[in-house]
Amino acid sequence: MPLCLASDDQYDAAIIGAGPAGSGAAIALARAGKRVVIAEKASFPRVKVCGEFISPAATPSLERLLTARQLRRADAQRVHELIIEFGERRASWAMPEPAWVLSRATLDMVLLDEARRAGAEVRQPAIVRDVEYGADHASVTLDDGAVIRASVVLHADGKGRFDPARDTPNRPGVVGRKVQLRVPVGGPDLSGIRMRACDGAYVGSVGVECGLVTVALVARSSLVAKFKGAGDDAADAMLAHLWPGYDPAWRETAWLSCGVAGSRYIRSGHERSFRLGNSAAAVEPVGGEGIGLALWSGATLADLLVSGRSLGAVQSEFARAYRRRLRWRRPACRAAAWVLEKPRVMGALWPLLSREERAEAVIAPWYALTGKA
Numbered sequence: 110m111p112l113c114l115a116s117d118d119q120y121d122a123a124i125i126g127a128g129p130a131g132s133g134a135a136i137a138l139a140r141a142g143k144r145v146v147i148a149e150k151a152s153f154p155r156v157k158v159c160g161e162f163i164s165p166a167a168t169p170s171l172e173r174l175l176t177a178r179q180l181r182r183a184d185a186q187r188v189h190e191l192i193i194e195f196g197e198r199r200a201s202w203a204m205p206e207p208a209w210v211l212s213r214a215t216l217d218m219v220l221l222d223e224a225r226r227a228g229a230e231v232r233q234p235a236i237v238r239d240v241e242y243g244a245d246h247a248s249v250t251l252d253d254g255a256v257i258r259a260s261v262v263l264h265a266d267g268k269g270r271f272d273p274a275r276d277t278p279n280r281p282g283v284v285g286r287k288v289q290l291r292v293p294v295g296g297p298d299l300s301g302i303r304m305r306a307c308d309g310a311y312v313g314s315v316g317v318e319c320g321l322v323t324v325a326l327v328a329r330s331s332l333v334a335k336f337k338g339a340g341d342d343a344a345d346a347m348l349a350h351l352w353p354g355y356d357p358a359w360r361e362t363a364w365l366s367c368g369v370a371g372s373r374y375i376r377s378g379h380e381r382s383f384r385l386g387n388s389a390a391a392v393e394p395v396g397g398e399g400i401g402l403a404l405w406s407g408a409t410l411a412d413l414l415v416s417g418r419s420l421g422a423v424q425s426e427f428a429r430a431y432r433r434r435l436r437w438r439r440p441a442c443r444a445a446a447w448v449l450e451k452p453r454v455m456g457a458l459w460p461l462l463s464r465e466e467r468a469e470a471v472i473a474p475w476y477a478l479t480g481k482a
């Protein structure tokens with residue numbers, strides 16, 4: 110049965126979550142004339158633990174949903190080089206194409222505004238409490254008791270919480286953290302994208318809009334446990350240990366923490382239920398692929414849903430497309446994270462990584478692997 114409007118009080122699609130996956134799907138479905146409702150539990154703008162670097166491989170997905178003009182108006186930055194730091198050593202690599210950088214507070218708000226403009230209805234703040242699937246529709250219950258009827262439900266909540274048997278698992282023993290800095294005039298230049306390799310952690314930093322620098326890191330819990338004490342002070346001490354040039358006086362925001370999703374592709378359990386973004390699969394957050402996968406999955410699923418195929422055929426085709434997209438990305442991101450967390454391996458590879466002409470032998474195939482569908 111293809112996706113079609115069953116009655117006046119029924120939406121074509123109810124979407125749970127307005128991260129890049131949910132809003133991406135909402136924009137593409139609404140532009141195709143589908144009746145869409147999106148429920149988001151947080152009020153925007155909201156801060157999210159994320160390094161806020163969007164892989165150049167995701168540029169086509171991003172620019173399909175937002176124009177370069179919209180991105181520039183939101184003060185999105187363009188970056189051309191990736192800097193790798195290891196102890197006192199530093200190497201810079203030209204990226205195969207420039208990448209967009211925008212804070213999640215702004216990006217998610219701009220995407221949701223575009224979904225609204227395209228015709229999607231937005232319920233916010235609205236927490237989805239329950240989803241039930243019937244033969245000809247699904248019912249989504251919100252925290253205020255309202256019930257939304259829809260032909261399909263798109264689970265873009267980042268975890269897949271409504272499918273407990275298939276909840277997206279966090280990688281055991283690792284923690285994600287984020288903070289934003291304002292570096293004073295005369296301080297170090299932190300523009301562009303930097304990735305710092307450390308013992309048991311990797312730290313990314315990127316210059317976002319309004320002169321702020323976002324720092325996000327993934328660290329083993331055993332390392333985090335060494336920095337006991339009050340929240341922000343302990344996190345500052347850990348960052349100063351990983352990055353000796355860090356000055357806690359630059360910190361503009363409180364630290365945020367979260368688990369780090371790490372999963373195989375998880376298919377939904379019902380024909381009317383689709384999982385996308387992190388709810389379907391996550392990659393190691395090392396190459397800016399998380400936002401890219403989320404945007405790509407939203408737009409790809411929307412295209413399939415409006416193609417006139419049966420829901421069963423859409424399920425199979427979407428799963429195939431996801432697996433193709435992950436085939437090289439997931440191992441490539443995992444391997445990059447593994448190398449960055451191991452000083453001995455980094456030290457052994459440094460002669461290769463630090464010479465631009467040799468580094469191209471690494472970065473070009475890496476982006477070719479991760480950047481192709």
Ligand SMILES: Cc1cc2nc3c(=O)[nH]c(=O)nc-3n(C[C@H](O)[C@H](O)[C@H](O)COP(=O)(O)OP(=O)(O)OC[C@H]3O[C@@H](n4cnc5c(N)ncnc54)[C@H](O)[C@@H]3O)c2cc1C
Pocket residue numbers: 125126127128129130131148149150151157158159160161162163164235236237238265266267284285286287313325326327367368369370385386387388391394395396397398399400401403
């Ligand atoms: C430390 C760290 C650094 C990272 N750095 C990067 C990076 O630099 N670049 C990159 O591309 N990726 C990065 N990622 C990964 C990236 O953040 C995720 O892949 C991305 O957020 C997934 O988007 P999504 O839309 O699937 O889910 P999310 O962004 O998690 O959005 C889910 C939305 O659903 C809402 N929601 C949840 N439950 C409900 C409910 N019951 N009812 C209503 N709404 C609900 C939430 O409020 C949220 O807005 C990083 C991740 C971590 C942990």
